[in-house]
Amino acid sequence: MSEHSKPMGQMIHDSAPTTRQIARFLTAAAIGVGLLVLSGLTLTGTVISLVIATPVLVLFSPILVPAGIVIFLAIAGFLFSGGCGLAAVTALSWIYNYVAGKHPPGSDQLDHAKMRVANKAREYGQYVQHKAHEAQHKVHEATHGS
Numbered sequence: 001m002s003e004h005s006k007p008m009g010q011m012i013h014d015s016a017p018t019t020r021q022i023a024r025f026l027t028a029a030a031i032g033v034g035l036l037v038l039s040g041l042t043l044t045g046t047v048i049s050l051v052i053a054t055p056v057l058v059l060f061s062p063i064l065v066p067a068g069i070v071i072f073l074a075i076a077g078f079l080f081s082g083g084c085g086l087a088a089v090t091a092l093s094w095i096y097n098y099v100a101g102k103h104p105p106g107s108d109q110l111d112h113a114k115m116r117v118a119n120k121a122r123e124y125g126q127y128v129q130h131k132a133h134e135a136q137h138k139v140h141e142a143t144h145g146s
Helices: 008-015 019-099 107-145
Strands: none
């Protein structure tokens, strides 16, 4: 039966939401409204606290600002120190795994780079030997040629 031949009441009944869909919608709406109310109360409490605390902060700012800076620098120092320690432990672990032959991530790139550096060193060594031999030959010609 095509959609045009159905009676209007049948089409409305087929498109009506099920009880489960209605329950889901109502639950989501209730949770959303509750969270929106909590958000508004939190914002109101924050604004009231800020209004009350502003005079206190202004009076104690000569003490609080330097103390805040010191606390910030201390926390930043501890975090930086911990990050450097973590990086060192990670690097040492990677080096240990590489030396032990376990092929950690990136070891293939390191091996390739090591091979390229060795090849360049070998080429440069041969170049230096060739130039030294040429210089020695020129010196020999200059001393024996005149």
